[in-house]
Amino acid sequence: MMHSLSTLTLLSAAGLATAASVFSLDNDAAIRNSAGQLAWDMLQYYHGNESGGTPGILPGPPPAGDYYWWEGGAMWGTLIDYWAWTGDSSYNDEIIQAMQFQVGEGQDYMPRNVTASLGNDDQAFWGMAAMSAAENKFPDPPSDRPGWLGLAQAVFNTQASPDRHDETCGGGLRWQIPFSNNGYGYKNSIANGCFFNMGARLFRYTDNETYSNWAEKTWDWVEKIGLIDAKTYAIYDGGNVEHDCKDINKVQYSYNNAIFAQGAAFMYNHTEDQKWKDRLDKLITYGLETFFPKDIATEISCEPGNGCKTDMFTYKGFVHRWYAQITQLAPFTAERILPVLKTSAQAAVSQCTGGDTGRACGLHWGDHKYDGKTGAGQEMSALAAVQSLLIGHAKPPTTSKTGGTSKGNPGGGSGDGKIEKEAKPVTTGDKVGASIVTILLLGLACGMFGWMSIELEGSS
Numbered sequence: 057m058m059h060s061l062s063t064l065t066l067l068s069a070a071g072l073a074t075a076a077s078v079f080s081l082d083n084d085a086a087i088r089n090s091a092g093q094l095a096w097d098m099l100q101y102y103h104g105n106e107s108g109g110t111p112g113i114l115p116g117p118p119p120a121g122d123y124y125w126w127e128g129g130a131m132w133g134t135l136i137d138y139w140a141w142t143g144d145s146s147y148n149d150e151i152i153q154a155m156q157f158q159v160g161e162g163q164d165y166m167p168r169n170v171t172a173s174l175g176n177d178d179q180a181f182w183g184m185a186a187m188s189a190a191e192n193k194f195p196d197p198p199s200d201r202p203g204w205l206g207l208a209q210a211v212f213n214t215q216a217s218p219d220r221h222d223e224t225c226g227g228g229l230r231w232q233i234p235f236s237n238n239g240y241g242y243k244n245s246i247a248n249g250c251f252f253n254m255g256a257r258l259f260r261y262t263d264n265e266t267y268s269n270w271a272e273k274t275w276d277w278v279e280k281i282g283l284i285d286a287k288t289y290a291i292y293d294g295g296n297v298e299h300d301c302k303d304i305n306k307v308q309y310s311y312n313n314a315i316f317a318q319g320a321a322f323m324y325n326h327t328e329d330q331k332w333k334d335r336l337d338k339l340i341t342y343g344l345e346t347f348f349p350k351d352i353a354t355e356i357s358c359e360p361g362n363g364c365k366t367d368m369f370t371y372k373g374f375v376h377r378w379y380a381q382i383t384q385l386a387p388f389t390a391e392r393i394l395p396v397l398k399t400s401a402q403a404a405v406s407q408c409t410g411g412d413t414g415r416a417c418g419l420h421w422g423d424h425k426y427d428g429k430t431g432a433g434q435e436m437s438a439l440a441a442v443q444s445l446l447i448g449h450a451k452p453p454t455t456s457k458t459g460g461t462s463k464g465n466p467g468g469g470s471g472d473g474k475i476e477k478e479a480k481p482v483t484t485g486d487k488v489g490a491s492i493v494t495i496l497l498l499g500l501a502c503g504m505f506g507w508m509s510i511e512l513e514g515s516s
């Protein structure tokens with residue numbers, strides 16, 4: 057094997073470093089314990105459930121704190137998979153609280169607080185977390201609250217609406233939603249990848265071809281303008297509408313590969329079409345070669361020069377989760393993917409030896425040595441890598457025909473896809489919704505006074 061020499065070197069390096077790591081991946085019980093510790097460590101960055109905090113979000117946005125709004129959605133999505141794959145329901149109430157608090161006035165994950173700076177990808181990370189909740193049969197919210205499937209449909213509908221799909225560059229979604237934002241003139245892979253991914257998953261769950269038509273159309277457009285290189289299957293970042301998207305920015309992020317690969321796996325699983333099998337196969341072949349040097353997940357565009365920014369600390373975690381799920385939907389990939397995810401997860405925990413706790417994680421997994429910088433994103437990625445090792449025992453994502461019962465709302469989000477200039481007055485419905493969320497929260501071990509004040513702030 058081509059890799060044998062480097063694998064040997066790696067093993068000895070890992071051996072030295074793991075002496076100091078508290079995380080063991082030796083058996084399923086050890087993996088569950090390690091994941092539990094990492095979930096807890098990640099949530100130390102979250103203060104939204106404390107008195108005066110805003111449920112759902114990590115401290116931010118910059119400069120008020122490190123994290124943008126979308127990262128909260130990514131964190132709940134990670135924890136929904138955590139629950140599904142480990143069986144640990146400790147955080148479920150907190151997840152439901154967070155995911156419901158942020159649904160926004162139109163119940164489509166465009167809460168008024170963030171609409172001024174909202175990207176299609178930001179909104180979709182919450183929508184994809186809701187989709188994971190539906191697919192995994194995560195506990196439903198109370199019946200008068202929007203269901204997980206309905207929330208995912210609402211996000212999808214806002215993005216399928218004509219005002220998000222103009223004719224510049226021959227189609228596709230822009231990165232940002234408000235025209236005044238930096239990035240409104242940019243059409244990129246992550247925005248379109250999220251939309252493709254949600255379309256593929258809604259199609260498999262509901263069997264409604266409106267979704268697969270959009271997924272097909274999005275794939276074709278992304279390939280046509282060269283964001284996916286039709287030969288190598290490299291996925292580039294984006295292009296500017298003022299140049300008809302011919303000025304493709306060729307930087308490659310690992311999550312762009314994984315979001316399309318996971319979507320392709322859903323399309324393949326539901327259609328059994330050879331076309332989707334080939335696309336999936338090429339994406340994972342390219343992804344494993346490019347983003348897993350020495351079989352260890354690496355954010356190649358920024359990690360070597362220490363240039364990764366806060367958002368980028370999370371990408372490898374998505375790759376682990378989505379690649380793990382691909383092995384359920386397209387079992388022919390398991391033989392190639394699973395051993396790599398294992399080596400990569402071992403590397404991830406080998407460097408979780410930092411901070412005051414002696415177990416904080418950095419980003420440079422391949423160094424087997426803590427890199428001196430930790431945060432919610434680094435913890436989230438290490439958690440994702442560890443929990444993904446349990447995929448072999450996990451139930452595959454359900455559909456409405458195989459036990460999925462999440463409440464849908466096929467028309468959700470209609471008419472609310474536009475960013476309004478003026479905030480709507482809070483309706484009685486919003487207030488009732490907010491107090492139901494509050495009541496739900498009383499089940500958590502926390503003071504009523506704290507929650508009441510959150511509700512009052514939320515409705516003001």
Ligand SMILES: *[C@@H]1O[C@H](CO)[C@@H](O)[C@H](O)[C@H]1NC(C)=O
Nearest residue numbers: 099100105106107500501502
């Ligand atoms: C908030 O969540 C964290 C992490 O799950 C937990 O440790 C803490 O006890 C929670 N706080 C409250 C007030 O519920």
Ligand SMILES: *[C@@H]1O[C@H](CO)[C@@H](O)[C@H](O)[C@H]1NC(C)=O
Nearest residue numbers: 324325328384385386387452
């Ligand atoms: C689709 O997913 C199911 C559930 O994991 C799996 O049993 C089935 O083999 C998959 N279909 C294909 C065509 O791989």
Ligand SMILES: *[C@@H]1O[C@H](CO)[C@@H](O)[C@H](O)[C@H]1NC(C)=O
Nearest residue numbers: 209213264265266267466467
């Ligand atoms: C299929 O989805 C579209 C888009 O959300 C919706 O308008 C339509 O009513 C759905 N069809 C069925 C049969 O549910």
Ligand SMILES: *[C@@H]1O[C@H](CO)[C@@H](O)[C@H](O)[C@H]1NC(C)=O
Nearest residue numbers: 110157158160167169513514
């Ligand atoms: C919007 O921001 C205000 C002020 O920080 C906060 O009280 C409220 O809870 C936020 N609403 C949401 C949905 O995050």
